[in-house]
Amino acid sequence: MSGMECERLRELDAELALGVLPARERAEAVAHLDRCPNCREHVKRLTVVGDGLLALLPGAEPPVGFESRVVRALGAAPAPKRRRHRLGLAAAAAALACGFGGWAIGTVVEAAPPPVSQRTDGGLRAAALVSDGHVVGRIYAQAGDEGWVYMSVDLDGNGRGPVRCLLVHADGSTVPVGSFPLKDGYGYWGTPAATDPTTLAGARLMAPDGSVLATASLPTG
Amino acid sequence: MWRMGLFLGRVPDEALLTGLTTGDPELAVAFVRRYQRTVFGVALAVLGDPQLAEDVAQQTFERAWRHAQVYDPRRGSVRSWLMAIAHNLAIDAVRARRASPVDPEDLDALLGIVTETPERQALADDSAERVRRAVAELPLEQARALVMAGIYGMTAREVADAEDVPLGTAKTRIRTGTLKVRALLEAAEKR
Numbered sequence: 001m002s003g004m005e006c007e008r009l010r011e012l013d014a015e016l017a018l019g020v021l022p023a024r025e026r027a028e029a030v031a032h033l034d035r036c037p038n039c040r041e042h043v044k045r046l047t048v049v050g051d052g053l054l055a056l057l058p059g060a061e062p063p064v065g066f067e068s069r070v071v072r073a074l075g076a077a078p079a080p081k082r083r084r085h086r087l088g089l090a091a092a093a094a095a096l097a098c099g100f101g102g103w104a105i106g107t108v109v110e111a112a113p114p115p116v117s118q119r120t121d122g123g124l125r126a127a128a129l130v131s132d133g134h135v136v137g138r139i140y141a142q143a144g145d146e147g148w149v150y151m152s153v154d155l156d157g158n159g160r161g162p163v164r165c166l167l168v169h170a171d172g173s174t175v176p177v178g179s180f181p182l183k184d185g186y187g188y189w190g191t192p193a194a195t196d197p198t199t200l201a202g203a204r205l206m207a208p209d210g211s212v213l214a215t216a217s218l219p220t221g
Numbered sequence: 222m223w224r225m226g227l228f229l230g231r232v233p234d235e236a237l238l239t240g241l242t243t244g245d246p247e248l249a250v251a252f253v254r255r256y257q258r259t260v261f262g263v264a265l266a267v268l269g270d271p272q273l274a275e276d277v278a279q280q281t282f283e284r285a286w287r288h289a290q291v292y293d294p295r296r297g298s299v300r301s302w303l304m305a306i307a308h309n310l311a312i313d314a315v316r317a318r319r320a321s322p323v324d325p326e327d328l329d330a331l332l333g334i335v336t337e338t339p340e341r342q343a344l345a346d347d348s349a350e351r352v353r354r355a356v357a358e359l360p361l362e363q364a365r366a367l368v369m370a371g372i373y374g375m376t377a378r379e380v381a382d383a384e385d386v387p388l389g390t391a392k393t394r395i396r397t398g399t400l401k402v403r404a405l406l407e408a409a410e411k412r
Binding site for chain 2: 011013014015017018019020021022045046048049050052054055056057060061062063066067069070071073074124126138142148150152188190
């Protein structure tokens, strides 16, 4: 890599980090960053300035009704019959290639369903609630003494409440954590629950007659 | 009786974003409620037009919903991710709407907001206050250039035209201001 390339990049570093470099220069600069980890790290450090400026902007209360309009636009209005379809739409969060300033997301992501189970760095685990091979909801479990469990389930009108939630441990033992009502097969519920990520393996939703409505397998460890 | 609203208020940002992809209406409401002031605030600061800012804020949530599965917490918080989306959409809207990206009066007002420490924050030493103090230490022309580029998304050419200075001068102001703020922040972090 020639010194001139890095030298030229450093002349444009701030404009690149702030996202105001004209398209042609930006393309050349990004191509350089692809090859040069030092310049990449340098520009990454400068993006903190732009992010910091945005963080100083005061919040402002949006107009009345904004929240409802946005939720409607997201297709998340409470209409149980359509929710299964929306799950599909969310899963198909389609191919994207967009730039978010310092975020610089440039990844093309193929349409894919949400993973059956996943774990994040923050100790949050998520898993699909499955009934007869179909995804009918999702459960989230935050580990630790301040932990909690949240789930939403849509049994397509087949379920009647209240349903009971059991946490399932790796040794097969179960612990009831509470119950919640379903309306036309749909319901959501959360509760504080101290959970140990090394032993909590999943969850079961039980009907009032004791039959299993849905199960989830959480990632362990 | 344990209340769902209180519970959702405690759910971590990342979990709410993950939940948004499920189409769960309660999680969607909680997500929008948590961030709407931030998102609308960014859009309004850049656009200065409440109607347009509302449109941009709504688009921000729609984009976050569509792209939630590629959010990477290693790159920053959910809040800063949303602010970046809102900022980019607002700048696009500005560019589509008018030739001159910023009204001088709006710039002066915004410069005041990002450099003057509110009384309640005077003793705070969080990252936002460190940025505020660093920008306040810049010479005025550098602070103006930095705000024009960093918040209004103006190119160096546009800054040069707005300030009636040569292009090279505008570039130098943007760059020097950015590097100084970064250096001041790093010095503050080491203390």
